[in-house]
Amino acid sequence: MFNTLRFATYASLLTLGGFASSASAAELKVVASFSIIADFAKNVGGDRVEISTLVGPDGDAHVYEPRPADAAALEGADVVLVNGLQFEGFMSRLIEASGTKASVVEVTKGIEPLKSAEEEHEAVEKTEAGHDHEEAGHDHGHEGHHHGEFDPHAWQSIHNAEIYVKNIADAFCEADKAGCATYTANSEAYIARLGKLETEVKAAIEAIPADKRTVITSHDAFGYFEHEYGLRFIAPEGISTEAEASAADVAKLIDQVKHDKASAIFLENITNPRLIEQISTETGIRIGGTLYSDALSGREGPASNYIDMFRYNVNTMQAAILGS
Known part of the structure; x- marks a missing residue:
């Protein structure tokens, strides 16, 4: 389980020990929730950003349990990139525990989200049954789990990936105005x-x-x-x-x-x-x-x-x- 006290203690120690190095670092400090977003961020940020990834390669964000080091990474970040659409169920409590002052950016902003398969399934059942699914007391939500109205896996469309990239470039420009021309050029090249x-x-x-x-x-x-x-x-x-x-x-x-x-x-x-x-x-x-x-x-x-x-x-x- 999530231990807020451990996070608070760890983050305090990290702040005391790492203040000087973070102040002298030139890079924009970015935390990405999982590996695909981290890759987009690397292509946009290039050498101007230092990226930490919470859920790494071959990791499953659906079941990920945060560690104290994750809270420490958020505490020292300038920008936190998340998918949104309820994909990272762990993020809200992690952000709260870290006390981060970073800008938290949902990179799916502006996409046209699809209804989740669970929602579509329930809608079909309502139509076929001719009555309200919830009032009837049925639960077909896979062992009681419910993951929101919309499908969060928007990166499986390349068009949506382009929107992710634009949102990341905008976030980096907001946090590091001096590097905005670089971020814009990098994002345009990657979108091509x-x-x-x-x-x-x-x-x-x-x-x-x-x-x-x-x-x-x-x-x-x-x-x-x-x-x-x-x-x-x-x-x-x-x-x-x-x-x-x-x-x-x-x-x-x-x-x-x-x-x-x-x-x-x-x-x-x-x-x-x-x-x-x-x-x-x-x-x-x-x-x-x-x-x-x-x-x-x-x-x-x-x-x-x-x-x-x-x-x-x-x-x-x-x-x-x-x-x-």
């Missing part, structure tokens, strides 16, 4: 690279026959990808990896997979493979590889930055579906 990536992605999806564009993943992390690029994703778990699928959910999914003729099934780097392996065994669909959904890979992995992550995921899906 994202535009080229999107052209690649659309071409890769177009090469997949329309009747083979249904795949299975561990949890509902790819809603924005589906909306943007036309590949359909079905998953046994909800928006959060905390939400464990019941036996009935899995049985229903297996029936759906057989009916919809899913073309491939994938593991995710942040989730336990057991459930996907079970579905693969019962449906006869071979596991096509591992996708990077909520976190980058380590430095030596195939998805150590956002552009490589997106390209790797698309190539992995295309190869598994087409059998190449």
Whole structure:
């Protein structure tokens, strides 16, 4: 559990020991909530920023438990970058415990959020049942977990990634006006690279026959990808990896997979493979590889930055579906 006293003590000690070094450092001190946002920040900030990442490569922000060192990092930060849309359930208590005076920036500001899969599921049930879902006392929210009205995985659309980058550049300009020209130039150059990536992605999806564009993943992390690029994703778990699928959910999914003729099934780097392996065994669909959904890979992995992550995921899906 979160120990506010430990955070307060640790942060006080760090302040006493680190004041001189922070005062002499030229860099803008930035804390990013997880690895994908940290990568965006590095591309915008370049050498003018010093970035700390709370949930690192292959880490799962859905279940992350903050440490005293995280509170200390926030306490010394100039800017804190968070996804928002209730993705980082730990952030509000961490910010409060740290006592940070940093500017806290939600980098999803300005996107058009999609309804979460859980909300869509409940809306369909309300329509089909012809009565109010809540008044009837039903709970289909994956073992009682509820992760907000909107799907937080907005970075799975490259267009949204461009908005993330613009928001980060604006935040850096506000905190470090002397570096604004650099941040603006860096963000524009990176957005141009994202535009080229999107052209690649659309071409890769177009090469997949329309009747083979249904795949299975561990949890509902790819809603924005589906909306943007036309590949359909079905998953046994909800928006959060905390939400464990019941036996009935899995049985229903297996029936759906057989009916919809899913073309491939994938593991995710942040989730336990057991459930996907079970579905693969019962449906006869071979596991096509591992996708990077909520976190980058380590430095030596195939998805150590956002552009490589997106390209790797698309190539992995295309190869598994087409059998190449």
